[in-house]
Every structure is written in structure tokens, then in C-alpha cells.
Amino acid sequence: MTTLIWDDGMKVGNAVMDADHQAFVELLAVAARADDAEFPALLAEIATHLREHLAREEELMRQHGFPPYPIHKHEHDRVRLELEGIEKRLAAGNLMLARGYVREALPDWFVAHKNTMDSATAGWIKAQGG
Numbered sequence: 001m002t003t004l005i006w007d008d009g010m011k012v013g014n015a016v017m018d019a020d021h022q023a024f025v026e027l028l029a030v031a032a033r034a035d036d037a038e039f040p041a042l043l044a045e046i047a048t049h050l051r052e053h054l055a056r057e058e059e060l061m062r063q064h065g066f067p068p069y070p071i072h073k074h075e076h077d078r079v080r081l082e083l084e085g086i087e088k089r090l091a092a093g094n095l096m097l098a099r100g101y102v103r104e105a106l107p108d109w110f111v112a113h114k115n116t117m118d119s120a121t122a123g124w125i126k127a128q129g130g
């Protein structure tokens, strides 16, 4: 089980992205601790947050002309689809699958994605003076 705990070492150096990342890490921890009855509402919160978070990053990338925008956007689209699939499976009663996704797959994805595409994006924005 992966429980991420936010600390300043996780920052990518962009205030908007760091605020979203902190909120995301905190939502994952709350959902991981929740009981089964509480979990569906928390997955819905995570999904809403993540869709807004990805959209905000894409807006930043467009504003600052991030050259590999299509690659980063494509990865976001993959996660959107995956998330939609999990929401459907949860709605169909597959609680264990959704819980596993939030406990393992999402934290692992987040760390890898933040350390690569998100941190490259933040570095580019900074280099543009943003």
C-alpha cells in the first residue's frame, strides 16, 4: 500500500501545480483511510479534482507555449479514460477494484507523472518568466 504524504520536496516550483498536487495527495490519503461506505463519495471528489487539475495544467501549457504539450495532454487523456472506466466499474459494484486504483495505481502514476511531465512543464514555465 502506498500512502503519499505531502512535503515541500514534492513541489515542482509552480504555485498552481503545487497547490493542485498537494490537494490531490491529501484527497488520496483521505480516500485510502475511508471505510467502504464513505469511499464512493471520495472517489467522486478525487475525480472532480483530477479533471480540474489536469485542465488547469493544460491551460498553463497553452498559455506558455509548452512545446511537448501534445505528449503531456495525451497522457492526461489516458488518465481521464482510465478514471472514467474506474467510475463505471465502481458504479457497477466493483468496490475493491476502485479502492485498489486509489491506493496503488493513482499514487504510483502521480509520482512518476509529477517527476517527469509536470516537473518539465513547471521548468519550462519558469524559464519563460511565468
Ligand SMILES: [Fe+2]
Residues within 6 Å of the ligand: 017, 020, 021, 053, 057, 114, 118
Ligand atoms: Fe499534475
Ligand SMILES: [Fe+2]
Residues within 6 Å of the ligand: 054, 057, 072, 076, 113, 117, 118
Ligand atoms: Fe500533468
